[in-house]
Amino acid sequence: MSPAPPQEDADRATRAVLDQLRTLTQRGLVVDSPPGAGKSSLVVRAAADLARTGEPCVVIAQTNSQVDDLVRRLAQHHPDLRIGRLTAREHIVPADLPALPGVDVSDCVQDFTDARVIVGTAMKWTTVTDSPWPWAIIDEAYQMRSDTLLRLAARVFDRALFVGDPGQLDPFSVVETHRWEGLTHNPMNSAVAVLLDKNHDLPVHSLPVSWRLPPSAVSVISDAFYPLNDFQAGSPPEARTLTFPALGMRSHLDAVVEHAARTGWALLELPARFTHRLDTEAFHAALGLAERLMIRRATATCEDHPQGKELEPGDLAIGTAHRDQAHHIRALLAHHHPRLKGVTVDTANRLQGREFAITLVLHPLSGRSDASAFHLEAGRLCVLTSRHRHACIVVARAGIPELLDAHPSDDPIHLGAASKIPDGWEANHTVLAHLAQHTIRA
Amino acid sequence: MNPLDAQLDALRGSRPPVPHNARTLAALTANPGCDRRALLDAAGVDKDALATHLGLPRPLRSSRLALDHAAAFEHRVTVHGGAELVRLLRKTLGLTIPEVGYDDVNSVGSDSPSPLPLRHAHTRSRILSAAKGTSAPRTLLDHPVLRLTVAGHQVYLEPDVVAFQHHGTFHIVEIKPFAVIDGQADSAKLTAAVTQAAAHVLALQELLADEDLPPERVSDSVILVNPLNFSNRPIATLVNARQKIKSLSRLLGRLRRLPELLDRLPPGTTFDLAAGPDNTPTRPHGELTDALAATRPLYTPGCRQHCDLAFYCRSEARNRGTTGALGTKVRDDTAGIDTTATALALTDGHLHPSRDQADITQALRHAHRVHADLLAGLA
Amino acid sequence: MSLLASLLRMRAATTGNAVPTSQLRHLHLSDRPLMMLPLEQTGPAARPLAVMLGTDPRHPQLLVAPPSGSTAPMLGALAATVTAYIDEHQQRSEQIPAGTNRPARRRYTDAPQILVPNPKTVAYLDRLGRDLRFRPADTDIPAQHGVPRLGQWLTHFADRAEIPGSCALVPLTGFLTMHWITGQSPLEDEDLALLLAWIDPPRDAASGRDAALAAEHPDTHRPAGPATDARFDTEQLAPLFEQYARTTAQPRALQDLERLLAHYLQPTWDLMWQAYTLLHALPEADSTARRWNKERSVFTDFSTYLIQDGRPQAARDQAVSAAVGLARREEATAAFDAERAMDDPFARAELRTAGRAFAGTVTTVDADRCVRPKARRQWRPMLTVSTTDPVSMEPGQLLACHAHRNARYKICDIAPGSATTQVQLEITAGMGPESRPNYNVLPDPGDLLTFTAAPDHYRLPEFPPRNQTPWTHGGPPAEHPDHEGEER
Numbered sequence A: 001m002s003p004a005p006p007q008e009d010a011d012r013a014t015r016a017v018l019d020q021l022r023t024l025t026q027r028g029l030v031v032d033s034p035p036g037a038g039k040s041s042l043v044v045r046a047a048a049d050l051a052r053t054g055e056p057c058v059v060i061a062q063t064n065s066q067v068d069d070l071v072r073r074l075a076q077h078h079p080d081l082r083i084g085r086l087t088a089r090e091h092i093v094p095a096d097l098p099a100l101p102g103v104d105v106s107d108c109v110q111d112f113t114d115a116r117v118i119v120g121t122a123m124k125w126t127t128v129t130d131s132p133w134p135w136a137i138i139d140e141a142y143q144m145r146s147d148t149l150l151r152l153a154a155r156v157f158d159r160a161l162f163v164g165d166p167g168q169l170d171p172f173s174v175v176e177t178h179r180w181e182g183l184t185h186n187p188m189n190s191a192v193a194v195l196l197d198k199n200h201d202l203p204v205h206s207l208p209v210s211w212r213l214p215p216s217a218v219s220v221i222s223d224a225f226y227p228l229n230d231f232q233a234g235s236p237p238e239a240r241t242l243t244f245p246a247l248g249m250r251s252h253l254d255a256v257v258e259h260a261a262r263t264g265w266a267l268l269e270l271p272a273r274f275t276h277r278l279d280t281e282a283f284h285a286a287l288g289l290a291e292r293l294m295i296r297r298a299t300a301t302c303e304d305h306p307q308g309k310e311l312e313p314g315d316l317a318i319g320t321a322h323r324d325q326a327h328h329i330r331a332l333l334a335h336h337h338p339r340l341k342g343v344t345v346d347t348a349n350r351l352q353g354r355e356f357a358i359t360l361v362l363h364p365l366s367g368r369s370d371a372s373a374f375h376l377e378a379g380r381l382c383v384l385t386s387r388h389r390h391a392c393i394v395v396a397r398a399g400i401p402e403l404l405d406a407h408p409s410d411d412p413i414h415l416g417a418a419s420k421i422p423d424g425w426e427a428n429h430t431v432l433a434h435l436a437q438h439t440i441r442a
Numbered sequence B: 001m002n003p004l005d006a007q008l009d010a011l012r013g014s015r016p017p018v019p020h021n022a023r024t025l026a027a028l029t030a031n032p033g034c035d036r037r038a039l040l041d042a043a044g045v046d047k048d049a050l051a052t053h054l055g056l057p058r059p060l061r062s063s064r065l066a067l068d069h070a071a072a073f074e075h076r077v078t079v080h081g082g083a084e085l086v087r088l089l090r091k092t093l094g095l096t097i098p099e100v101g102y103d104d105v106n107s108v109g110s111d112s113p114s115p116l117p118l119r120h121a122h123t124r125s126r127i128l129s130a131a132k133g134t135s136a137p138r139t140l141l142d143h144p145v146l147r148l149t150v151a152g153h154q155v156y157l158e159p160d161v162v163a164f165q166h167h168g169t170f171h172i173v174e175i176k177p178f179a180v181i182d183g184q185a186d187s188a189k190l191t192a193a194v195t196q197a198a199a200h201v202l203a204l205q206e207l208l209a210d211e212d213l214p215p216e217r218v219s220d221s222v223i224l225v226n227p228l229n230f231s232n233r234p235i236a237t238l239v240n241a242r243q244k245i246k247s248l249s250r251l252l253g254r255l256r257r258l259p260e261l262l263d264r265l266p267p268g269t270t271f272d273l274a275a276g277p278d279n280t281p282t283r284p285h286g287e288l289t290d291a292l293a294a295t296r297p298l299y300t301p302g303c304r305q306h307c308d309l310a311f312y313c314r315s316e317a318r319n320r321g322t323t324g325a326l327g328t329k330v331r332d333d334t335a336g337i338d339t340t341a342t343a344l345a346l347t348d349g350h351l352h353p354s355r356d357q358a359d360i361t362q363a364l365r366h367a368h369r370v371h372a373d374l375l376a377g378l379a
Numbered sequence C: 001m002s003l004l005a006s007l008l009r010m011r012a013a014t015t016g017n018a019v020p021t022s023q024l025r026h027l028h029l030s031d032r033p034l035m036m037l038p039l040e041q042t043g044p045a046a047r048p049l050a051v052m053l054g055t056d057p058r059h060p061q062l063l064v065a066p067p068s069g070s071t072a073p074m075l076g077a078l079a080a081t082v083t084a085y086i087d088e089h090q091q092r093s094e095q096i097p098a099g100t101n102r103p104a105r106r107r108y109t110d111a112p113q114i115l116v117p118n119p120k121t122v123a124y125l126d127r128l129g130r131d132l133r134f135r136p137a138d139t140d141i142p143a144q145h146g147v148p149r150l151g152q153w154l155t156h157f158a159d160r161a162e163i164p165g166s167c168a169l170v171p172l173t174g175f176l177t178m179h180w181i182t183g184q185s186p187l188e189d190e191d192l193a194l195l196l197a198w199i200d201p202p203r204d205a206a207s208g209r210d211a212a213l214a215a216e217h218p219d220t221h222r223p224a225g226p227a228t229d230a231r232f233d234t235e236q237l238a239p240l241f242e243q244y245a246r247t248t249a250q251p252r253a254l255q256d257l258e259r260l261l262a263h264y265l266q267p268t269w270d271l272m273w274q275a276y277t278l279l280h281a282l283p284e285a286d287s288t289a290r291r292w293n294k295e296r297s298v299f300t301d302f303s304t305y306l307i308q309d310g311r312p313q314a315a316r317d318q319a320v321s322a323a324v325g326l327a328r329r330e331e332a333t334a335a336f337d338a339e340r341a342m343d344d345p346f347a348r349a350e351l352r353t354a355g356r357a358f359a360g361t362v363t364t365v366d367a368d369r370c371v372r373p374k375a376r377r378q379w380r381p382m383l384t385v386s387t388t389d390p391v392s393m394e395p396g397q398l399l400a401c402h403a404h405r406n407a408r409y410k411i412c413d414i415a416p417g418s419a420t421t422q423v424q425l426e427i428t429a430g431m432g433p434e435s436r437p438n439y440n441v442l443p444d445p446g447d448l449l450t451f452t453a454a455p456d457h458y459r460l461p462e463f464p465p466r467n468q469t470p471w472t473h474g475g476p477p478a479e480h481p482d483h484e485g486e487e488r
């Protein structure tokens, strides 16, 4: 059976969520969203819906930029709604926010006397001591740690809609202990994991369409990282094209970008070598590829730009596993690649929730002599390989399959702790098997 | 005899092969990158005897107290036709097991000189009749003998486990003597137990598959039975072993590269200890160490916990100055440089870095400068 | 661990001798610690075999449990010794004036400190504490009344041992490796005998490495517990245990066991004191005293809890206590890291190799610079630092400096050159009130300073009380979270 047309499919799912929200008998509802499945739109619609029922609705996101983004979308789609942007005292909001229609900015929740929707970061909301609001919407709920939810649920809201991407990176703590391993309320787990463990009756929906990922990416990303929720691409293959008006030089870099343009994927394989984190050759390769894309005036068509749009540096991202890698690449970029000014270079952590036309990814296992849990984490690879609208180009040293074989799985087993789905080792194998068909050797 | 077996026999020499069991298979997963171990284990070389003959401390021995304790606990669980076990499975796991037959395969062929094939045949027929529903539901099978294909030949596994069928699905039950305290168990022991269970699951799947029965009829959740808290009362826990099953099966598949490893050995390589008439080994040490040197080790300090040759490989690694002998952190920090001597020579400027080594050399030299500042009381 | 640590480990491996690292002691070391060397019987969970303990290196107390039957008398004796030691520290207290969020209170002037050989022993004491604290207190034998209380104390100490910077229960191997790096792997460092052989080899040993090889010899090597060696189990203990089970003269058999264990434990006992002497010789870092105050407060609070409430700690943390526990650990980790960076040049050196700090010379100081973000003029001096360290930070990063602990510096610009990098910093905190500016915060050109990434501001968050655990976390848990003795 072929799935319903994407728009229909997505509308049906959204309607189901909103309908159930109005008549919900449980105290919460969870919506899983694969990458680029319209999570923010859902949050905005649900917030407006809930706000119209009477009481103001609280919206909780994880970072300031996520909050700002939601405020902008709310103001744009619901100019009639009064919106409160709750901020930390020391935080300076972007200048465009206070100017938006109906938006008030304050660090004190009492100031929003007639706001229908109040948006702030989870950290800020934990400092609010007023009596609870009837409804909250928690965005990027899988990125929030369970102990933060504990503080929020105790004071801020009665019932909540949790929206998030289950494939992203797990929340993190510097503390190393097994003390809470296996507890359903392990404070180091994600908020949603604990919520669902403690409340088996909560309905869980999932959004069925990725509007971001091109058709070429959907099946591999869904197999590798979302084995439990299937989703389809929002655009037909012919809607997403990538072409190069400028001629290439037949270099291997050209071969890589051309392959990626044709298939949506490419793996540039450098000779096997242990390099640890700082692999200048790989950094240069990633920058070289970005440079080729710019020089050849990569032009992309999609639903938003059916006539094609010439990509700019801002449409590209280079993703890494480690901060120092990103730092080095940025330094090299500033020195040697003036043309690439504006390309985003950052770690998986910071690329979460963002979207680009083309991403260049330094494989987390490239050049490593061992595979630690950090490098195997499924969420890390998932973030890196699911940011793109057109193509994802991976740069890696040869030898990763052997590395994976030599390190079957780093995860110690704990009783009672749910085993990770997908497991990082397995997800890595799936992605590598896919990339094997897209490999070009340097 | 196939040529592979002949090659392996030659490698091992005159002694009978050390049988594989789930424990040795599980140990394989601890350092699957080590060719030396893969070869020795595939050939069934007695690594303990080898280490002893080389005059090395043997890191692994089993404590009699531990064995006694384990046996006593297992007895407690399986005595009286597995009464306690059945009670646990019913109660703790919410299983409704109406009629339970208990069959201890250990009693089969006990007077035969080679009982394993007999027991395996017995196990096989019991399991198949249960699977095909042609026998009364004989649900508990203690000490089944299973067979698993490892590196192209079949090894018998003598598990201290129970297999039982319920609603058409087989489960592996591992009885383990380490305690589960407030729902937590020692993570290393637990991981080892689940890996062993994974070997049993694979063997049982193989058995079913050979009869064209769907291997999915073996559950990938295994049941561990352990002492509860500080008592000797048992508790049963359901553990998902899916991941371990997958990685073990992939690993076993990879052992098929064995012929390749064997081909790389110089002709005539053998680990035969040349036991004399009184069974004491007579093989000169030098010949053995030469043979060992022909195989590629992958020593890490963790080897001590799972391999009899750890002391040998450690001194070899130390003599070569392998960075990995100092732990994974040092090995990582000096990625791409094999030995401590090279790393230090690069740091101190006695060696000029190759293009590959430029980044790491720069970092090491910086660390050296920082340390010099510290010693000089600067900064 | 840093690249510097890895480099020094390779140096040590090459020379054969351990390399000193931090020469400042970050943990308070009591003049009279309680040394504790427990052994666990192989097999049954947490069942003790023996404990050697005491505060006098020459006169350890040895308590031995029978191979089978009740361990209660032995545990009673253990409880008596430990409780007496704790009592000693509850004799004198001092008045602490009210702080911003705490009323005035009293605090003991001293606190107990238990030293054990290795991290595995800490885990063992945790398990033992878990077992003992739920034992019934209503035994007929007065000598055993202290056993459940001992369980509570052990649980408390084991909990503290997970808090970075706490010195209530410290494994000596971990303590030593804060100050020396050996030429063996971290895994081998967990063996006290090997570790000390590297750090402080006997005079007749040619090197630490040789001493470690000798120390490892199976005939003489004694694992420092809590597990006994398999060979010792099989060859020595098992026959004695059998003899004990068969004989009617059990006291005799016990004496044999005691002699055997005294002999087995004595070498490790001596090593523990050797470690103590080495550590005691190190000078304390500045912030050690603050953490010791904290330790005494925690000790005082727990003593009060035992008197006022006294119920055993829950078998496993409930949602709120787990969240609080995590927050405490995070706070302590952040504080300990930050204080070490300020106190200890070695910690700063490690940060430099990890890209979390850089050192350089102040080249220019713009002392009078003012900015006005809003209406008010603000004094924001600028300085330029010239460094040869690779600076892997971004503009906007906030820095701290050991020379002025309260000051904060913001990176405004990073200009890499061929050999040196010029970093422009703005002082953003530590200048004192406007009326009385603190000019001390200004460095002089030519000053050599190390700047470290400033710690994130961390305040212990507030959590709801247990009985208000929200629905997301299962609602309030059952009132007394006692251990569930039977099958669940």
Ligand code: SF4
Pocket: B031, B034, B035, B036, B037, B297, B298, B299, B300, B303, B304, B307, B308, B309, B310, B311, B313
């Ligand atoms: S000890 Fe030697 S043979 Fe055994 S796994 Fe380690 S390197 Fe391989």
